Amino acid sequence: MLTNNLKIAFRNIGKHKVVSFINIFGLGVGMAACFIILQFVVHELSYDRFHVNGDRIYQIQGYDFMEDNESVWTEFEAELAPHLKSTDPSIVNYVRLGKGYDALISNASKPGGLRKKQSIAFADTSFFSVFTFPLLRGNPATALSRPMTIVISERVAEQYFGDQDPVGQKLIYKGNDLFFYDEKKKDEPSFKGQTELLEVSGVMKNMASNSSLKYDLVSSVATGLKLDTAFSSPSYETYLMLGPKKLPENVLRKLPAARKFLNGDGSSGVLYGLNDKFRLRSVHTLHSGEFGSQSTTVKVFFGIAMAVLLLALFNYINLTTARAVVRAREVGLRKTLGVSRLSLFGQFFSESMLTTVLAFLLALVLAIAGRQFFNELLGFEIDTSILANGYFISAVILVLVGTALLAGIYPSFVLAGFSPARVLRGNLVSDSKGLLTRRAFIIIQFAISTSLILGSVVVSKQVTHMKNRNPGYNKEQLVNIDLKGSISRKSRIIKQELKNRYGFDNVSTSQNPLLLYFSGISHYNPVKKTQTMIFTNRVDEDFIENVGMKMLVPINRNVPSVNGLYNVVNETIVKELGFTKENAVGQTLYSSENIPMGKIAGVVKNYDSGGPKRRSGAFLFQVHDGKELKDVMSSLQVRLNPRDNKHEKITQLEKVYKQYESEQTFTYSFADDDFNSMFSDDLRTSKLITVFMAIGVFIACLGLFGLVTFITQTRMKEIGVRKVLGASAFSIVGMLSFEFARLVLIAIVIGLGLSYFAADRWLQDFAHRTEISWAIYLGVGVISVCIALLTVSIQSMKAAMRNPVESLKND
Template sequence: MIRNYFKIAIRNFRNNKAYTLINVIGLTLGLACCVLVFFTVRYELSFDAHHKDIGQVYRLLRYTKERGDKGLATGIPLPVLDALKNDFPALKNQIACTYALKGTLVTVEQEGNKKKFDEDYYAIAFVGPEYFRLLNYEWIKGSPEASLTNPGSVVLSEKQAERYFGKADPMGKTIRINNQKDFVVSGLIADPPATTNFPFTTLISFSSLKDYGAYTNWDDWASSYGGGQMYVKLPQSMNQADFEKQLTGFNKKYYDAKAAAETSFILQAVNDIHFDNRTSNYAGRTISKGMIWTMVLVGSFILIAACVNFVNLATAQAIRRSREVGVRKVLGSTRFQLLRQYFSETAFITVLSVLLALIASQLALPYVASVLNIPAQGVMFISDPVVLAFMFALVVITTILAGFYPAMVLSGFQPILALKGKVKTGGSGQAHLRRSLIVLQFTISQVVLIGTVIAYNQMQYFQTMDLGFEKDEIVNITIPESDFAKMESLKSRLASETGIRSMSQSQFTPMSQSNWQTGFKYENDTEFLNFEIVMRPADTAYVHTYGMEMAAGRMYLPSDSIREYVVNEAFVKAMGMKRPQEIIGKRMAIGGSDYKFPIVGVIKNFNTYSLHREIIPCVMTTLKGNYSKMGIKLSAHSDKNLLSRIEKVWSSVYPDYLFKYTFYDETLNSYYSKEEKLFSLFRILAGIAVFIGCLGLYGVVAFMVESRTKEMGIRKAIGATAFNIFGLFSIDFVKLVVIALVIASPVAWYGMSQWLQDFTYRISISWWMFAVTGIVVIFIALITISFQSVKAALMNPVKALRSE
């Protein structure tokens, strides 16, 4: 019986090659999208799931109430660590600080030669033995207690050890960090998986941090560094709410009443870090659960759209198979047997499409992986039982979705009517169903397409918005040492290079992902004010190099240390003043210092963070010991070899370091890579959804042309023109596309309005975005319809009237 079903299926596929091809292509695309979405979602949901008891581990966050969700800071002042261990002795060994370094130079000796390695942000971190009580690592050599207790010790991951020392045993060997301090390898751990928010490959004993030098003061309760984070593992007898209540008392104990009322410490579950867009993490990557569910929904919708094609074409072709049904029923076939036959045909096409979808998804995976920032290797395991179960479920679900209604229709034909060829598929409930399914397809297509148009306009807005500074033709290079003589030597030697308009040394660029936030004391206040400021230590050429403008007063005078301040307009507003001039001459002290210096100028507002956040109070001052960047403004038509000459000068001043440079405009564009990738994903999905819809539309129109051949012949015989015939077919389907646009518009508006809420600076959703989408889809639909409708319009009426 099954063999017979298979033969009949092959025969039907041969006789209807065009329809079979449309179904296979549509299902393959839909299933490929589902497969890629499955692997992506599975990857995203597996972050840090390999750690035992991860549900009991939390990250400490500092929360500023008046700033809402934007007031969450991951950096915790360093004195908090000892205070927590002192005040919560029962948790002393369950509290850990991870102090990760930013871009770091590692020097090792290989066969008598010194090799230098430029490590990524947060690849290297200072941790103590308690860190391994919170998170699980596989130790190959050494142990947390023996390897990371003593100062000067370091533990490497397998790949990192091989990178530094090749196949040699790394134990006992030495690495040098930032040309400052040597560390001896005392342990070896397995490589962390890609799905972790703790991608450390080099772990240094936390007891070495004071000697190495932290970015902030160990006695400063006001300042923090984003890479210095604290974690706690709570016992099962204590929940998050209970510990946060105790942290309220802790906060009041160590901060004055005003500061304690405005800021607090809260907990964030580690298994939520990957899904919380409000905070950053060491992996530098987050994805909201809303985004994950959006991907699932879009993938499901595209599969549904492909199944709609199958249903449309199968019901449209039902009249062709009516005689077959009649014969089978006359010969004794039951409805159940017919259902089984048609389901087996659907399953055959589905299995074929799944196999093709697996091939297509494997080919597309490298591109999709680059768009979604996931590793292309090691994501898809066909032999994985979970993957096999998913593929089986996909075949079953698709077979039911695509095959149920057509099988019910075909198996329900009356044998007498079927044999006489009097079964009808038009002008009845089936025709209404086909129209409804076409509307569903194009609703899905237009929702995704509208989202793409809105995302594109938001990205364009990012590119054109006035940031309060210049970003073009500026190159940023690193200053690896706080050696004043070398800094001046570099600056003076570069000044003689033609093509350089200006230079500035600073700790941060105007807009930066790395920021120093600190408290401050104002005028006669002896306590910190209830909000923090963001610092921009820089020399006096900073304003000119980055094209910034003064609103009042003057720039501070040259100095190696703090002598004067310049604040931004947001600072003036936060202090309750209406005019920038009012703050000139006021005095303030930053961080843990009590030495107050005057404010001599006000600079016009500029964005210190990405456009996801509003402009906050900013303070600029001279602090030469903190300068780590040099911004170089190039001439518009500078020599193409200028960068090579800059590198040569830099390398002569800092021969022990690796030269690194970035173009500032490219750096700023990278801040919105997540949105760019989302836009790319939307664009791909929109194209697939529209293509699948057009495939189905083409098939349905082809069937209608075939089933209405005589009607077209009669119409032409009584004087209808080719344009009339084209319009007859086109107008009905254009109406369906317009109805789909009406349904899709509010859905897309709501979804994209929620997405835009993530941006402080965002576009307004305008009516023309929906109109453009509708016009584009109508145009594509008309092109799709035209292939068959023009053929009908040009048909010879004599041949049409002779057709059966």
């Protein structure tokens, strides 16, 4: 029976090639889009889930709030973890992790070989016991037990050692030179980077793309202390592994007392505040808290995946039931000859299953072919290992089975349920029940596609809003130049040479770049009686004017500077301290209770120091008085003229840079590019939603095409009679289009209503939101109607232009 059904199914697919192609292609595209999105969803939800004891691993975090902005820090003194473990038996192990140390690494046995800057993490010997990062070579229990050893990844092993076994071989570590202000040292570093030999003690698998920790080189804390002699009090990210069924809340209650005990004499290099708040964050949730709401992004894409799949299903059902007119006489004859309804159901269900399987195979091909394009839009590479993930495989199987059942059951019931008497009398499937069901499918399809269109418009508008919004400074034609090494001591000389010799009129320097990566200092708020951390940047006297910030209150030179620095605060600090811009100048700032840190000399308008997605937090500029610069400045800002030849000017800047620094690479960026990069994730989201919106609309149009085909076939004789009686082709097209226009208008109302709530929820992640006006809803509605009418008109015109003789000759 099954073999016979499959033979008939293959025969019908070959006989009706166009319809079969639309069925298989539409369903395949929908399933492929679903698989690609599910790959991303599973990847995001599986972050750090591969750790065997992941449900027992927690990261210690400190946090504070100012002006609704959450400031989070994860680095603590080295003594914290050992102290907690010694006082709390529920902690069975811990890992301290020193992150972000850069060094030049080369193979000791190949002096002329690869010499590349690499990022190294320094961790406790328990690193490979607490976290699940498998070693391909070496013993995980002892790999970090000896000082001056290092574990490298597969890719690093291949880069430096090729096919050789790296274990036991040596890598040359050349640390960075550190430069501080020193009148006696003009070119020599304050602390010369060490050159040491590190023995490879293990090779680990490359850390997965769904790991919050991504390092190619891991050494021990003991090694880090030997290499970083410039820092007497290093700080570490701290991870605790609790015993089975031990509650993190119990450990959390002991954290404030532990930090107070360790900082009691003030010797710790990590500042402790009486009002500091702490939390233990499960390693499983670390990724979801990075840079906004990752969980919202995952929900959005999961919703898109389900929407596109439903569109494909409804499209298939509509096209299949539309062909019921063609198959009706076949069913009537089979039933007259004694074939049971169950046998007919089995035959049609077999055809649906075969179509689904062929569509599934096509979907796999399309998903694999489109995977790299999707990864490029995402901006990162999803490991192929995710394809073998149990959750992803289960999701794919669930999609296949669910699609097969949903796509097969309803059409099979419809086709197998035709009455032979009605069919053979010529009264073809004109019952209102089936028509209402198919119309409901069209309404749902266009409600979904309208939601996708609006979602694409909202995301694009929000990104455009952030891109065009005034960030509080002038980002146009502003070049940021990275000053590393000894050149940071010569920033003043370079600045003067650029102005005097090369005609760059607007040049400034700062200790930190314009955006992000600022220093933090402790600040006491006497109004709220709280100790908080505020961001600060030490800048020269031309910085604020050069970058285009607005001074609300100019610097009052009568206010005494502190070590040649004026304290210029932003609006947020003025508000937090209970002042106004009129009376803020001359007020005292405190580093801690009763310990002044100087007076306010000026007030600057807030700027988006943390990027366009966050509100301006408390910020302090320490502005040099212009008399004597006693700081290393690691960032140089040069304002170009709009008429300048950018390439020529950058070449001049590089030439000056190379005069004073021959070893370091000349690194620069434009401020507008730096600004745009801060919402690159949202830009990618916009592109992805647009792509899948287009796919969804395409599938919805196929579904509408299917229903139009069905309606025109069932009303072909009516259309013929109308034409014989004098109706024009235009009036017939209008009649058919009006019926579908009503369906589309209902769908638009539903779709816009649903998408409004989704868009509003997504926009809550942004401090500065765009306005969604009624004109946008109207525009999306018009677009949906136009797409629908265009789809309807193609088939309606074909039916209206048909010779009525062909429609009526059988009667």
